[in-house]
Amino acid sequence: MPAFVNRVTGLFGIEYPIVQAGMVWASGWELASAVSNAGGLGIIGSGSMYPEVLRQHIRKCRNATSKPFGVNIPLLYPEIEKHINIVIEEGVKIIFTSAGNPNNWTGVLKKAGVVVVHVIGSTKFAVKAESAGCDAVVAEGFEAGGHNGREETTTMVLVPMVKDKVKIPVIAAGGIATGRQMLAAMVLGAEGVQVGSRFVASEEASVHINFKNVVLNATEGDTVLSLKKIVPVRLLKNGFAALVAEAEARGADAGELLELLGKGRAKRGMFEGDLQHGELEIGQVSAMLNDILPAGQIVRNLWDEFKTALEQPLSNY
Ligand SMILES: Cc1cc2nc3c(=O)[nH]c(=O)nc-3n(C[C@H](O)[C@H](O)[C@H](O)COP(=O)(O)O)c2cc1C
Numbered sequence: 001m002p003a004f005v006n007r008v009t010g011l012f013g014i015e016y017p018i019v020q021a022g023m024v025w026a027s028g029w030e031l032a033s034a035v036s037n038a039g040g041l042g043i044i045g046s047g048s049m050y051p052e053v054l055r056q057h058i059r060k061c062r063n064a065t066s067k068p069f070g071v072n073i074p075l076l077y078p079e080i081e082k083h084i085n086i087v088i089e090e091g092v093k094i095i096f097t098s099a100g101n102p103n104n105w106t107g108v109l110k111k112a113g114v115v116v117v118h119v120i121g122s123t124k125f126a127v128k129a130e131s132a133g134c135d136a137v138v139a140e141g142f143e144a145g146g147h148n149g150r151e152e153t154t155t156m157v158l159v160p161m162v163k164d165k166v167k168i169p170v171i172a173a174g175g176i177a178t179g180r181q182m183l184a185a186m187v188l189g190a191e192g193v194q195v196g197s198r199f200v201a202s203e204e205a206s207v208h209i210n211f212k213n214v215v216l217n218a219t220e221g222d223t224v225l226s227l228k229k230i231v232p233v234r235l236l237k238n239g240f241a242a243l244v245a246e247a248e249a250r251g252a253d254a255g256e257l258l259e260l261l262g263k264g265r266a267k268r269g270m271f272e273g274d275l276q277h278g279e280l281e282i283g284q285v286s287a288m289l290n291d292i293l294p295a296g297q298i299v300r301n302l303w304d305e306f307k308t309a310l311e312q313p314l315s316n317y
Contacts, residue, residue: 003039003303007169008192011115011135012094013068015039016303017192018182019138019171020199020295022072022096023146024048024281025270029057031204031295033064038296039303042067043096047074048267051082058090068094070117074147075100076231088112099147099231102132117171119194121149126162126170137166138194141174145197145283148225148232155185163189177285179305195302197283202295208273211280218286229254230261234283239276240265 002009008017020027020035022045032042044061046054054071061069071092073083076099084105087095095109098119109116110133118129119138126137139162141155142148153161155174163170172190176182177198185193199205201215218236226235226244229252235241247260261279269278293301 006191008136008171011169012041012070014041016299017171017186018299018302019043019096019192019194020299021146021173021194021196022046022070022098023196023200023205024074024266026200026205026207027072028206029061029064030206031199031202032057032069033061034202034204034295035199035299036061036065036067036069038299039067040299041094042069042295043094044069044071046071046083046087047077048271051079051086054083055086055090058087058092070094070096070115072096072098073105074098075102075104080105084108088114096138098138102129102134106132106134119173120162121158122151122153123158123161123165125149126166130166130168134168136169136171136191137162138171138173139190140194141172142225143234143284144174145200145223145234145286146281148234150228150232152225156188159185159188159190175283175285177288179302179307180309181285182302182306183309193302195298197285198289198298198302199295200282200286201289201292202298203292204295207270210273210275211270212292214275214280215282215286216289216292218282218289220284220287223282223284223286227257227261230257233279233281236280236282236286238269238278238280240269240279 002015018040022043024047027045035042094115096117102118117136118134120126159172169191171192172185173194265279268274269280
């Protein structure tokens with residue numbers, strides 16, 4: 001019997017309704033297995049992996065945990081078909097898709113017996129994901145790190161709107177790093193939370209230590225939703241983000257922005273630790289982060305804080 005019984009813990013077979021977000025350059029098998037071992041759902045972020053690298057991460061994760069784990073597949077990945085084939089061949093049973101049309105691959109994955117969750121930033125896409133046969137949606141608000149919706153809807157507004165539009169479980173994402181924030185999301189109608197930025201500042205995250213340290217130093221207003229003409233993404237402000245802001249202010253088109261982005265920006269920033277010229281994806285909640293913790297500790301803290309918050313009368317807050 002899991003510590004908390006609802007549709008999300010049941011769907012994934014986990015203890016707590018806490019999902020560690022799949023994140024490029026940050027969530028390999030070390031992070032995913034540590035979260036799964038602690039009773040959450042660990043997710044391998046495949047968006048920064050070559051197909052055979054993904055296969056190795058899946059195998060290592062399976063060796064490191066006997067608990068359920070998943071793989072996040074951004075649908076704009078150029079070799080998407082190879083990633084889909086690998087997760088099916090390797091018998092992965094939980095896939096989170098994002099950044100694309102849920103109609104394209106949900107049917108194939110469902111036929112292979114996979115639980116499919118799609119990440120959305122608007123009610124329109126939530127309804128589309130449900131119609132495509134997804135088992136749940138992640139409603140990701142404006143605050144979130146990484147790729148984001150064009151509508152700029154905050155988690156506070158998006159979660160209850162999505163909840164009213166779909167029958168499948170809603171998992172809230174964007175701006176959640178404490179148990180109190182988790183409780184707030186559940187009160188809004190979410191049945192689980194997906195947490196990204198908090199896990200970037202974990203011991204097991206595979207990003208460069210320079211990036212982890214700059215995340216700890218971030219304060220209010222240090223992130224910006226950037227590159228809306230290509231794929232909107234929330235970044236930490238740095239030299240690269242300033243170049244993009246300057247180009248956007250003078251009306252640069254998608255072609256110019258793509259050229260400015262070039263190849264390997266995210267790797268350069270998050271994985272190689274080039275804090276000036278690289279792309280540094282992180283959420284607004286980075287302003288609340290002060291420590292690098294073991295991922296299992298993050299899961300336990302979230303759960304303990306959630307329970308304490310749940311049991312407290314409102315007048316004690
Ligand atoms: C470094 C980083 C990389 C990310 N990469 C991905 C990704 O590859 N696929 C995806 O669906 N979302 C990605 N995201 C978004 C997360 O999955 C998650 O929804 C988001 O971080 C939640 O908001 P939070 O950062 O406020 O916790 C990324 C986020 C971060 C911070």
